[in-house]
Amino acid sequence: MRVLALAFSFSLAAVAPASAQLSIAFDKYHSYAEMTAFLREAAQKYPDLASLSSIGKSYQGRELWMLTVTSRKTGAPDDKPALYVNGCLDSSEVVTSEGVLFTIKHLLESHGRDARVTRLLDRRTLYIVPRIMPDQTELYITTPQNARSQSAEPMDEDGDGRIDEDADDDVNGDGHVVQMRIADPNGDWKISDRDSRLMVRRQPGEFEGAFYRVLAEGIDDDGDGRYNEDRVGGIDPNRNFPGNWAPVHVQNGAGPYPLYVQEVRAEVEFLEKHRNIAGYLNHHSSGGVVLRPSTTHDDSTIPAGDLRVLRVLAAKALDETGYWLATSVYDWRWPPGTPDMKPGQTWRRPDGSLGNDPREAAGGPGGGFGADAEIDHVVPQAEGEATHAYAAYGGSIEFTYEMLGIISYASEQWRMAWDHDLNKDGAISDLERLDWNDRHFGGSLFINWTKARHPQLGEVEIGGWKKYTTSSPPPGKYLEEESARQLRFNLLVADMLPQLDVASAEATALGGGVYRVNARVRNAGYIPTATEMMVKVRRASPVVATLSAKGEVEFIKGPAAQPLGHLEGAPAGSAGAEWIVRVKGAAPVEVTVTASTPTAGRASRSVILK
Numbered sequence: 001m002r003v004l005a006l007a008f009s010f011s012l013a014a015v016a017p018a019s020a021q022l023s024i025a026f027d028k029y030h031s032y033a034e035m036t037a038f039l040r041e042a043a044q045k046y047p048d049l050a051s052l053s054s055i056g057k058s059y060q061g062r063e064l065w066m067l068t069v070t071s072r073k074t075g076a077p078d079d080k081p082a083l084y085v086n087g088c089l090d091s092s093e094v095v096t097s098e099g100v101l102f103t104i105k106h107l108l109e110s111h112g113r114d115a116r117v118t119r120l121l122d123r124r125t126l127y128i129v130p131r132i133m134p135d136q137t138e139l140y141i142t143t144p145q146n147a148r149s150q151s152a153e154p155m156d157e158d159g160d161g162r163i164d165e166d167a168d169d170d171v172n173g174d175g176h177v178v179q180m181r182i183a184d185p186n187g188d189w190k191i192s193d194r195d196s197r198l199m200v201r202r203q204p205g206e207f208e209g210a211f212y213r214v215l216a217e218g219i220d221d222d223g224d225g226r227y228n229e230d231r232v233g234g235i236d237p238n239r240n241f242p243g244n245w246a247p248v249h250v251q252n253g254a255g256p257y258p259l260y261v262q263e264v265r266a267e268v269e270f271l272e273k274h275r276n277i278a279g280y281l282n283h284h285s286s287g288g289v290v291l292r293p294s295t296t297h298d299d300s301t302i303p304a305g306d307l308r309v310l311r312v313l314a315a316k317a318l319d320e321t322g323y324w325l326a327t328s329v330y331d332w333r334w335p336p337g338t339p340d341m342k343p344g345q346t347w348r349r350p351d352g353s354l355g356n357d358p359r360e361a362a363g364g365p366g367g368g369f370g371a372d373a374e375i376d377h378v379v380p381q382a383e384g385e386a387t388h389a390y391a392a393y394g395g396s397i398e399f400t401y402e403m404l405g406i407i408s409y410a411s412e413q414w415r416m417a418w419d420h421d422l423n424k425d426g427a428i429s430d431l432e433r434l435d436w437n438d439r440h441f442g443g444s445l446f447i448n449w450t451k452a453r454h455p456q457l458g459e460v461e462i463g464g465w466k467k468y469t470t471s472s473p474p475p476g477k478y479l480e481e482e483s484a485r486q487l488r489f490n491l492l493v494a495d496m497l498p499q500l501d502v503a504s505a506e507a508t509a510l511g512g513g514v515y516r517v518n519a520r521v522r523n524a525g526y527i528p529t530a531t532e533m534m535v536k537v538r539r540a541s542p543v544v545a546t547l548s549a550k551g552e553v554e555f556i557k558g559p560a561a562q563p564l565g566h567l568e569g570a571p572a573g574s575a576g577a578e579w580i581v582r583v584k585g586a587a588p589v590e591v592t593v594t595a596s597t598p599t600a601g602r603a604s605r606s607v608i609l610k
């Protein structure tokens with residue numbers, strides 16, 4: 001409970017003066033034009049901290065904006081260890097994009113005022129893409145359509161030879177596309193006797209009473225008997241990455257081949273070119289879950305050291321977000337019907353504490369956890385919450401981890417009515433959701449079933465949850481709170497990036513103008529300078545320590561540049577370097593030890609030979 005209370009009490013540590021404040025408020029969801037205006041304002045008000053660029057164009061021609069955030073006074077963005085963050089890869093999960101904008105506002109307004117953010121932006125870079133699939137996000141935010149999480153490129157999803165021929169329709173013209181119920185003695189649904197708004201499944205052997213069919217609100221535009229079955233677009237970008245991609249007969253939405261979706265291609269090319277990226281965060285909704293690799297197989301294929309880092313950081317992310325489960329995508333509710341309490345998972349118990357926390361396990365990196373996982377609580381699923389996930393081929397974090405070796409997470413932000421678990425069973429039931437809506441929103445989030453005339457079906461009733469309820473929070477308090485959770489997740493991973501320091505550099509005079517120089521190079525971050533996967537995929541560069549001199553020196557024991565291998569994260573990760581040099585001219589001479597590797601930046605320390 002303590003953790004959840006923290007989530008609520010989040011506030012900016014130091015409020016920026018009015019002149020430095022960015023004019024965005026989270027009392028609404030922002031259109032593409034509004035988002036673009038905000039990003040331009042951010043880059044213009046904070047030229048030393050932020051620059052706006054585009055990594056490509058969307059299918060419909062929108063720029064894929066990236067805001068690069070770091071202090072330019074302390075070094076170029078590409079020379080610092082970096083975190084890449086995106087929102088709305090699943091374009092309808094719009095809470096994620098607002099959280100990214102919230103993060104930008106916090107970072108820029110806090111640099112120079114908040115010690116943590118100042119240190120972060122002085123030494124690390126964030127590449128931030130608020131909306132990687134902007135076309136369908138725009139459709140979702142600015143029209144009644146539900147615009148699923150797909151590329152906008154037209155596609156024949158139902159194989160009838162016609163393209164995008166049956167989209168959502170606002171049948172009663174109220175500005176919402178929800179659900180239709182149609183009285184039908186053969187229907188599979190009935191009205192709950194506990195709340196007349198709630199539709200529940202008809203049970204076998206139930207013959208007495210009124211039964212219904214339930215359909216998405218719409219018109220059967222092509223007369224094939226199905227409603228809204230071929231909406232705008234069709235390829236799922238989060239199944240089109242090259243990481244364990246599989247064809248569409250294995251993986252629904254995969255597209256014709258990996259990288260077919262141009263927005264995915266733009267992101268992949270950017271990631272591949274930037275060797276300084278050591279962390280990747282891809283935000284989704286919903287559920288309140290921290291997701292890590294793998295998306296297609298169990299933990300046995302992940303090197304032990306990487307698994308340890310992935311699991312510990314995921315548990316820390318549960319602390320920061322207050323979410324309920326940390327898991328690989330593969331293990332999440334998989335196989336169907338199995339509980340989320342597998343050895344590689346960490347879960348929140350109803351009392352708020354964490355079960356199977358890898359930080360409590362004994363043993364060295366990769367060891368100790370899992371063997372005695374406490375099997376004391378099943379994370380229950382409420383009626384209406386999805387009851388199973390599935391292996392996801394071609395997912396983003398499968399690519400970034402397995403092919404680039406980057407420590408990668410996805411989130412599932414927002415859990416509707418998370419603070420309204422009235423019977424404290426750990427699940428949010430549909431009745432609790434409806435009660436939450438009544439108490440906090442005067443019932444306004446649910447459209448009560450009302451009669452309408454349907455051109456094909458005759459009399460129907462239309463009702464259901466509006467947008468900004470189940471998948472993203474209502475604007476205002478809940479959106480702000482959810483965005484603050486995302487901010488803390490982003491800050492956590494950014495703080496954990498590898499970071500080189502030259503902890504010490506000492507010179508010992510050996511006589512005759514000869515000196516021994518000893519330096520200790522340290523990884524002050526938590527993530528290693530190279531993951532084991534980065535080594536396996538041949539993308540790991542060793543840490544190199546280089547001795548340079550302001551004056552002429554001869555290397556007796558060298559060479560000037562010494563590879564130190566890869567460094568674990570703090571506290572263990574350090575390595576020593578030693579040089580013996582002869583000063584050719586007159587002492588004193590200043591020498592400088594510089595340590596660098598793309599994922600962990602550059603650091604130096606000088607010492608005088610005298």
Ligand SMILES: [Ca+2]
Binds near residue numbers: 160
């Ligand atoms: Ca079609």
Ligand SMILES: [Ca+2]
Binds near residue numbers: 170172175462
């Ligand atoms: Ca409607």
Ligand SMILES: [Ca+2]
Binds near residue numbers: 220221223
């Ligand atoms: Ca149809």
Ligand SMILES: [Ca+2]
Binds near residue numbers: 229
């Ligand atoms: Ca339709």
Ligand SMILES: [Zn+2]
Binds near residue numbers: 090093284285
């Ligand atoms: Zn998603």
